[in-house]
Amino acid sequence: MALPREDEEQLTQRTSISPVLYDNLVHYFKYASCAYVPVCPRPNGRHLVLPFTNPVTDVQGYVARDNEKKELVVALRGSLSLTDFLMDGQLVLVPFISPGIKTTPDDIRVHSGFLTCWNSVAYEVIEIIKHELGSYPDFSITVTGHSLGGALSDLAAVTLKAKFPDAPLNAFSYGAPRTGNQAWAEFINKSFGSCMHRVVHTSDGVPTMIPKELGYRHHGIEYWQHTDPPSAESTTQCSADGEDPTCSASIPTMGINPAHVWYFGIMAATPFCY
Template sequence: MRWLRTIATFGSIVACSSRQFPLPLPVGGIPDSTYDELVRFTKFSSAVYQFICPRPLGSTLVESFTSIITDAHGFVARDDETREIVVAFRGSRDLEDLLTDGNVILIPYESPGVQLNSTEPIEVHAGFLISFNSIARTAIAVVQEQLESYPNYTVVATGHSLGGAIASLASVSLRVHFPSARIRLFTFGQPRTGNLGYADAVSELLGNANVYRGCFLLSISPEYLTDVHPLYSRSHLDGVPTILPESWGYRHHATEYWQYMEPPEPSTVRRCSGQEDPSCSDSIGQHSSPV
């Protein structure tokens, strides 16, 4: 049944890498405050999977939205204590999501109200972009309404797996639509979402200091995101971040935060360098993931 769960999470099975553990462990560690934020937004990424979640992490649920065509789903919540507007996107769950995941061709990034100017092509996963665009107008409109009432709040896009890819695309759209707002991005188990041009665009538009791409040596399946501890993981590799290979034209954007050993704590999470740090998740090679 594990291979079925692989399909349900991402939509395709990729041959396992021949690399075996143990791998050389990177040195590092992150501040407690950064770790706490990773934990916090892991919980938001879990909340969006729930059928009923009227107050995500005690915040105000502003609006939920779902596309009947693509099954893309998310919500906008407002946390008045932290002064944040959180836009969370759900990962793969239904048949429509499998079709989204399997549409792996790279196409130009085009989204309602967004025009990116670059000397190099900015291309993204077709399925992810179609999924985001199916709910983009609603999400942007809700955020705009909130920023009109709370102009000094930070906007945070977040999501797990497929939801992480959609959140990444959303963060670019949010940056273009709201140039004066602070936009941050927290994703968990995000697959490669676009090409080098897209990876560079994320860095240029958001700034690497505002991008937190959580990647875990072991997987954080949605039902385990808030079990015992949000960053605790199960006994297998999370292959989703590696499942779309660079040989297909894909490239991760910065900045990766890699939990490389148990137990999960600030000292076992590393802030990686650049887009594809060979000493972080890229070191485990391409493999399937039974999450």
């Protein structure tokens, strides 16, 4: 997909990411894609610890364990049902109160629907991670998700970092909408820095679907794959604050479009369950 907003000369002036980082972005998208699959015995070829779900909010995900990388991966599914889309539409900003969180800045506000969704499975996820870290105390934690799952992975990252402060934590979101206000974005940036990866594919309209005019703001760091075909050369690291005017925020939202469904040439919900 070509983007009309920039000419070829401007695109070639962008700084590409490294092949190693690009491979990592693809690697964790495969986990996010597996979260759409009702039964996935080996997510991304790794050991499935436990799936989790909530029948009221229709949140679905799983925890996997990668013994080679020594990490626990929490993957959360994106919107797939009417319930999910109803939760997506609850745009009121509310204080961030979640299991395991003791204190956060008083002015932090997050999307009420996303918070309800995450809190509906938070206790279960915390207990699974607690049990696994009891057996594998030197393992790190990675959270990932696409679309709604990406927004929930932000909330999960903050919760799990507060609950398990000694475990290194990384986060990868793909096509995620804005999740909270400016105080939230600043808190994420300060707490995670380069450990937070927010990926946007070309003209994906979901990341900009919730407008800044409602008080929302993206956190960093955005990795924008600005042109197809996907590669490290066509993916750039945007400014760390999250709202780089030269990256995906420069494109008027197109809502849920083909660019939202495809990342790195992979259709979301592709089952990497071998």
